[in-house]
Amino acid sequence: MGSGQSDRVVDADIAERVLSRALASGGDFAEIYAERRGGTTMKIDESRIESVESGAEEGAGIRVLQDGTTYFAHVDGLDPDDLERAASEAAAALRGDRVEPRSLRAVAPSPQSIAQRPEEIPVKRKAQLLHELDERGRAEGSLIAQFVASYGEARREIAVANSEGLFTGDDRTRLRISAQAVARSDDKVETGLETLGGHRGFELFDDDPAEIAASAARRALTLLDAGPAPAGSMPVVVGGGFGGVLFHEMTGHGLEADHIQKDASVYAGKLGERVAQPLLNAYDDGCMPGEWGSDAIDDEGTPTQKTLVIEDGRLTSFLYDRVRAERDGVVSTGNGRRESFRHLPIPRMTNTYIAPGDASPEAMIGEVDKGFYAASFAGGQVDPATGDFVFGVSEGYLIEGGQVTRPCRGATLIGNCLDALEAIDAVGTDFEMKSGTCGKGGQWVPVGTGQGHVRIAAMTVGGTDL
Amino acid sequence: MRGVDVSAVDVDLAKRAVETAVANGADDAEAYAIEETRREISVYGEEVESLTAASQRGIGIRAWIGSRVGYGFGTDLSPDGLAQAAARAVSTAEAADPDEFAGPPASAGETPVVAGLSDSSASEWETAEAIELALAVERAATQADPRVAGVTQAVYVDGVERVGIAGSTGIAGEFEASTAYAYTQALAEGERSRETGLGFGLARGPAGLDPAAIGQEAAERATEMIGASKPDSRACPVILDPTVAASFVGLLGGTLGADSVQRGRSPLAERLGDEVAGEAFVLHDDGLDPGGPASSPVDGEGVPHRRTALIEEGRLRTFLYDTYAARRGGTESTGNAGRAGYRTSPSVSASNLIVTPGSLSFEDLLAEVGEGICITDVAGLHSGVNPISGVFSVGASGRVISGGELAEPVREFTIASDLVSMLRAIRAVGATARWVPFGGSVRTAPLLIDEMTISGS
Known part of the structure; x- marks a missing residue:
């Protein structure tokens, strides 16, 4: 019954029980969407690493469809009783007879391949990347008065189970950096922004990621003559x-x-x-x-x-x-x-x-x-x-x-x-x-x-x- | 731990989180815990489209180690969950660079009381009553005018949030606030395509909403645009209706944040005491106004909210400060540490921005303009405004003002200026103000601007 990703987020037998609860008062269709998400963000401003933030969240959304109406409830937490509570809330306004969901058949997910998991890269390396961006951006000229760059990584592990028997999941890793340069000359202020992002691991940064800093700075400098x-x-x-x-x-x-x-x-x-x-x-x-x-x-x-x-x-x-x-x-x-x-x-x-x-x-x-x-x-x-x-x-x-x-x-x-x-x-x-x-x-x-x-x-x- | 109520969100939970962070190696710590229940009803074509029952909770912990600060958050409020969030706060602090101004707020003394933050009708109304309210909004829109073809949806939302904040320096606060709002977008049969119009209302509970007025506003806004054409390019006086004025006031609020000013990223930097606006324009930040959607006793780091004069007699009086910016600027926090939930650390932001109403009725304002344009909607604010230079160019639609009265509708043009030039060109403020919850929380009346550039055909 294993399906790789999906049963790491929610067990198949629990999902079946919760779907059954969701259809206890009828419904044409029921679904559990369960998710575990985490990430780290930070930025460099005034050449200083700040706003380093990291967190983890988990929860589920349960919906029941009937006659064109969607009944939806969501909860934080993935404990079986969190899920059952959400299922009961979603079904609370329904007044029909119990419907049995089909048994779940696991469909193995095939997530995008990630070569270098970002959470395994030391946080100092990420800070160093932002320092590299800062140096490249500022190196474009003395008229670059301000430079800010940010780094964000996020992973979402999801599972989807529905009353038609579908049980699948995904494991999503996204990485993005952005650079904003402010150029100043006399009373003129201009900004340039550039980003690099992908559904990728740290390999996203294999080819000169700091080029986006230079590009943002050049854009701001160009606009000074606008x-x-x-x-x-x-x-x-x-x-x-x-x-x-x-x-x-x-x-x-x-x-x-x-x-x-x-x-x-x-x-x-x-x-x-x-x-x-x-x-x-x-x-x-x-x-x-x-x-x-x-x-x-x-x-x-x-x-x-x-x-x-x-x-x-x-x-x-x-x-x-x-x-x-x-x-x-x-x-x-x-x-x-x-x-x-x-x-x-x-x-x-x-x-x-x-x-x-x-x-x-x-x-x-x-x-x-x-x-x-x-x-x-x-x-x-x-x-x-x-x-x-x-x-x-x-x-x-x-x-x-x-x-x-x-x-x-x-x-x-x-x-x-x-x-x-x-x-x-x-x-x-x-x-x-x-x-x-x-x-x-x-x-x-x-x-x-x-x-x-x-x-x-x-x-x-x-x-x-x- | 099941059977023990570890997840009640209050100041005690926040205190436990602070203790955990200190035990994990933080010199100082602060915790912000929030729990929310929300109900959302969407109707369309006299049927319920969706019914949502939502509960969410989370905690965010700031940890200071020397002059480094980090932030960890999570949805797990058990002792284990708190320990994990605290560990994240400590480890992220270790990754940050030192900053001499970083540090927790000092204990802030007396906490003000804000009356009427919670309206019991928000939790007392049965779902069936709330559905009826949403249906009434849709009916009001469709029945207001035969040219209204329908709505894209009518939505009703209510909710209650509880917040607990505690810090190792003795900061402690908790409050509960309720909210209810409804909106709809009406579709009117245009000549070439459909026209849309938004109507909305907000209150502390459903009993404070007027569904008929919300629906009618949507219908009026949609039907008045029928037959709109592109205006000729020109420079002329404009009136910004309260929803549009509020968008610009919200942007202004962002440029008044001391953090942007200190980092040289505000068009108002170095303008303290200067004449930055027309004399008619008076602006306050007030986190204690009982009618304000953003009101609460304390800000996002537990510092008491207050009323702060920002622009008076056209002069810039002060910027908005949180604890960090106040330390850096050698002054006191104005209680403007904002929170966008528990997932991010607090940062400077306006609470409720309030423009003092003037004496002119809308008709008086039209007469004052004579020939010009009344702007009723703007689009592209997030991409068309440079918050650092204040230069903007945004899409707009509205009505021509001719002979001191509203005339034909116009669309598909842009208005362009810069924030300070626009503020200085404010000649008058209307008498009738309303709360607008888009892009912040703003209460304003219409604004009369002496001149703006219109780019059409």
Whole structure:
């Protein structure tokens, strides 16, 4: 009955007992999501290691589904009586007859491989890594007035057992460092940020991790020469990597099936229709090895998969969890994710990206007479129902006469999803993935975003230079 | 240990954790324990979508060894669990670099009393009554206007939290607070796509919520945006409605933290005593206001909350301090050690930020503007604002102000400025204030800003 990971978190016989308790007053489906999580974070600020924090949490969330309603309870602790208490609370509002769950059949999990477990690396080595980042960042120039870097490692061991007999689990290790540099000259202050993260062990840092510090510092220094950002509608070229947040906001959120089913997405009813130029292909892929948004299974036990969402400009799939998939009579795409055992799973992106195209970045910039180059974003936000989105540009430049010219400060891109997606008229041959954190319904989950250079024929740049 | 109630969250549990940390090698220690029960109901289409019963608890321990500080936390409140969290606090302290200003707060004397933190209706209401409240919010939204197609969901949440804090220097405090809130997002049939509008209310218990008002606000906000177009780019006077004003005041609160100031990462550094805002703008931090969602007798490290004048007559009076920043700045803590739960060590943050209301009604403010824009929503605050330089550019939507009255809706534009320029351009504060719980806890009325840059078409 052993299933490796899952029975390290909760025993199969206890899980069966708890599922039975959850269905004591009826229900179409019951599930236990049990989790053990721990991690360490620290930062360097003013060249001093501080805020070293470490903790361990464990608990479970139990849900019962009946007639479209979800009954959910969560508790801290994994003792059998903690779990049974949660099961009773979840079932408290149900009034039906007892239903027996199926016997559990263990499905062996296949977690992402981790070469060097971060918790086995001495904490001094992690502090030393941050000192290396600090030195590299500050070495970029005397105008670097402040430098802060942070380190975070987290491990989540999960088990999922449900009344259909599924019993599986995952063992997730994520590692991320970030560097923020502040450059100061006279009365000007600019910042640069860079991150490196993955579903990886300490091997993530095999290749010169301190380069992100230098890169953040160079970005801040570049922006010291920035002028005001332009205001108005113009062609925009978006850089690779974190530029992928463009597709994440503009399209990804609108494809999450919960928005679709409530007719609260501009993509509702558009499956099979052309929503972009034929040059556009895009995926959500939760099983890319080592990527920040990857897992072996989603948080309902469905194996992650590579889902083609836009093929040659046509909308080919929405992103589903179990509940929404069942409602649409399809199978889950492995996108049922949750922040922790304290949250209900909802459809979420994993690693979302625009596949490489056939344009060279130089050529797509060269064709623009007067436009804007958004080399990197600080983040973005969308209202899927209206399709209105915004992106904060962290590194932007003017494009004049086919050349990238002076840097701009304080630019925001704004637009509407359907128009902007349709307006993508060039996709670069280059490609890069970046790590980010996505918030939805009060839940934060790690997501990957990716693309090469992409050009949007017209988009509103919100600067101060009218 | 079963059969012994080791997990009751109170000051005694915190004291045991402190003793454990000291026994594990800490010179000084502090523990913050929290226990929370929460109920959440989500309805959609006159049906219950989800019903959540949640309980959570945890403890965070700070340990000081000489001038190094570390932090350990966990959900296991048994003696073993406390020992593990304490051991983590001690071992992380050993990894930190020494900092001459690190140290626990001194015993803080008299703890103030905050009346009305707990409303019994939060625990007395049956789930069926709470479901009815959520349904009433949804009905109010859908019935307010025929153009409302529905809501994405209507949510009701209530909960009670108990906190116990103790420190080896004699700090000791505990309190209980309840909260209840409800919100809904209405969908209105637009010409090209749907329009959305948020309505919300918060109180100490469900009895303090007005479901009809919450639903109607969502409906009004959604329907008033129907037919919105992109405005022309221009510089003009704007009114920030209270929800938008609160977002900016919350950002301002972050820049007033002494830690950002001391580390040269605030646009308000070196501005103490300067004129940083229009005279009409008066701002206090008040962790004791009975109506404030963030109110409690003590802050996150057990130092008594208080009322602190931050900006008066347009002048910057003080920054916000926790114990560390106060030591570093040679002053006293203002009771502004904030906690984001038990998982992170306390850090400087505002408690409740309160903007003193002015004398002008909303209509008076519109008349005062004449021609301009009333901003009713902003998007992209987390990515569009640089908290170090204060420069921002964020997405916005709202209504044109024409001839001193609200006119057509506008969307898909940005407003850009920097925090200090915006503060100095505040000409008037409206008379009607409300609590807004987004991005902190803020009570404000609408703000009239003399000029902001609008980027549209």
